[in-house]
Amino acid sequence: MCVDIGYTAQLGLNGLPQKVKGVKIKKEYEAADQDAPLLTAFARPACWTIIQQNNAPEVVPMKWGLIADFMVDRPDQFEKYGNNFFNARSERIQDKAAAWHAYLNDRCLLIADGVYEHQKVKGHSRKLPWYIRLSSGAPLLIPSLFNPRTQSFAILTREGNELFKTIHNDGNNKFRMPLLLEPEESFKWIDPNLPVDAMNTLIKTEIASEKLTAHTVYSIRGGGVRPDGKAANAPYDWDPPTLRQQTLL
Numbered sequence: 001m002c003v004d005i006g007y008t009a010q011l012g013l014n015g016l017p018q019k020v021k022g023v024k025i026k027k028e029y030e031a032a033d034q035d036a037p038l039l040t041a042f043a044r045p046a047c048w049t050i051i052q053q054n055n056a057p058e059v060v061p062m063k064w065g066l067i068a069d070f071m072v073d074r075p076d077q078f079e080k081y082g083n084n085f086f087n088a089r090s091e092r093i094q095d096k097a098a099a100w101h102a103y104l105n106d107r108c109l110l111i112a113d114g115v116y117e118h119q120k121v122k123g124h125s126r127k128l129p130w131y132i133r134l135s136s137g138a139p140l141l142i143p144s145l146f147n148p149r150t151q152s153f154a155i156l157t158r159e160g161n162e163l164f165k166t167i168h169n170d171g172n173n174k175f176r177m178p179l180l181l182e183p184e185e186s187f188k189w190i191d192p193n194l195p196v197d198a199m200n201t202l203i204k205t206e207i208a209s210e211k212l213t214a215h216t217v218y219s220i221r222g223g224g225v226r227p228d229g230k231a232a233n234a235p236y237d238w239d240p241p242t243l244r245q246q247t248l249l
Contacts, residue, residue, distance in 0.1 A: 001041070001086060001087050001171075001173050001176075002086075002087055002115060002117070002155060002157055002176065002177065002178045003040055003041035003042060003086055003087075004038060004039070004040050004041075004115065004116035004117075004220060004221075005038075005039050005047075005110070005112040005113075005114070005115050005116065005140075006036075006037060006038060006039070006112060006113045006114045006115070006116065006131065006133075006232065006233050007035070007036040007037075007039055007047070007048075007111070007112055007113055008035050008037075008113045009033045009034055009035045010033070010048075010111060010113065010139055011025050011029055011030045011033040011048065011059060012030055012033065015033075015139075016059075016111065016139060019137075019138050019139060019183070020138070020139070020141075020183050022056065022057065023050060023057045023058065023059060024053075024056055024057065024058040024059065025058075025059045026059070029048070029059055029061070033048070037231060037232035037233060038116070038220050038232055039064070039112075040221070041064045041065055041086040041087075042065075042083070042086075044063050044064060044065040044152075045063065045064055046061045046062070046063055047061065047062060047063070047064050047110055047111070047153075048060075048061060048110075048111045049061070049062045049108040049109060049110050049111065049144065049146070049153060050108060050109040050111065050141065050190065051107075051108045051109075051146075051190060052107075052190040052191065052192055057187060057190060059111070060108075060151075061151075062108065062146055062151050062152055062153045063150075063151065063152040063153070064086065064110070064152070064153060064154075064155075065082065065083075065085055065086050065152055065153075065154070066085040066086075066088075066103070066145065066146065066147055066150075066152045066153055066154040067082070067085070067147060067150040067152045068081075068085060068099055068102075068147060068150075069102070069147065069149060069150075070099075072149065072150065085099075085154050086154055086155070087154055087155055087156075087157045087173075087176075087178075088100045088144075088145050088154045088155070088156050088157065089156075089157055089158075090143075090156045090157060090158045090179055090203040090204075091158070091203075093145065093156070093203070094196075094199075094200075100145060100154075103145040103146065103147055104145070105192075106145060106146050106147065106148055107143065107144070107145060107146075107189050107190050107194075108144050108145075108146045108153055108190060109141040109142060109143060109144060109186050109187075109189060109190060110140075110141070110142040110144050110153065110155055111139055111140070111141060112139065112140045112142060113133060113139055113140065113233070114131050114132055114133030114140065114233060115131075115132050115133075115140065115178055116129055116130065116131055116132070116217070116220050117129070117130050117132060117164065117167045117168045117177075118130070118167075118168070118170075119166070119167045119168070119169055119170075120169055120170035123239070124238070124239070126219075127170065128216050128238050129216065129217050129218070129219060129220045129221075130167045130214050130215065130216055130217065131214065131215060131216075131217045131233045132163070132164075132167070132212055132213070132214040133212065133213060133214075134180075134182075134211060134212060134213075135210070135211055135212060135213045136211070138182075138183050139183070140178075140180060141181070141183055141186035141187070142155045142156070142178050142179065142180065142186075143155070143156045143179050143181065143186060143189040143202065143203075144156060155178050155179070156178070156179040156203065157173075157176050157177060157178055157179060158176070158177060158178075158179050158203065158204075158206070159175065159176065159177075159206075160175045160176055160177040161177065161206050161207060161208070161209050161212075162209045163209035163212055163214060164176070164177035167214065179202075179203060179205070180207045180212070181202065181205055181207065182207070182211070185202065185205065188202060189202055215235040216235065216236055216237065216238050217232060217233055217234065217235065217236050218230075218232070218236040220232060
């Protein structure tokens with residue numbers, strides 16, 4: 001599963017408005033915008049997303065972890081299925097038998113500065129955490145589906161590219177990655193008039209590994225203090241002789 005993202009405050013003038021033009025941001029959202037070095041889906045955090053509203057892209061808060069209609073007022077169903085609704089497999093969203101199909105026309109973009117993944121490496125008792133972002137430094141705008149009734153969303157995932165297959169190499173959902181697009185491509189996802197063939201093109205898009213940069217970081221889930229005092233997404237070298245590459249470009 002893709003359940004860890006990084007978020008550096010981006011709604012101020014030097015953030016998203018500078019990098020991506022034309023997005024409406026309410027003043028109160030800008031004032032409430034705070035750095036979050038790590039957001040994990042299991043905490044069901046409130047995240048900044050972008051939807052198409054009144055013919056313009058607009059920032060709105062939503063919770064990560066889509067609460068489907070059948071879970072509303074049904075704690076037993078939420079407990080049973082809730083943790084399965086953080087990620088939507090892009091290959092299945094058009095399947096009428098899939099729960100995702102009901103939200104196919106409710107599309108948004110999750111704003112993130114990068115994503116975290118863990119790599120199994122021989123010689124290490126714990127998986128090594130990596131931080132991955134666009135080489136350009138632009139924010140990630142991750143295609144997602146949301147439920148307007150519950151104001152909650154799930155990001156889209158797909159088969160990993162070469163970089164993600166190298167890093168996300170273990171677990172039940174190994175070799176997967178979020179659906180990552182260049183910002184100008186991402187905005188097509190929230191076009192209310194998006195044709196089916198264009199949607200198919202977007203969900204099949206595999207971003208080139210060369211457009212991403214990745215480096216190992218310190219533990220992101222242990223809760224311990226980073227020994228060098230640096231930011232959570234700053235590079236951290238784990239036993240260079242054991243790990244063949246500490247930085248992947």
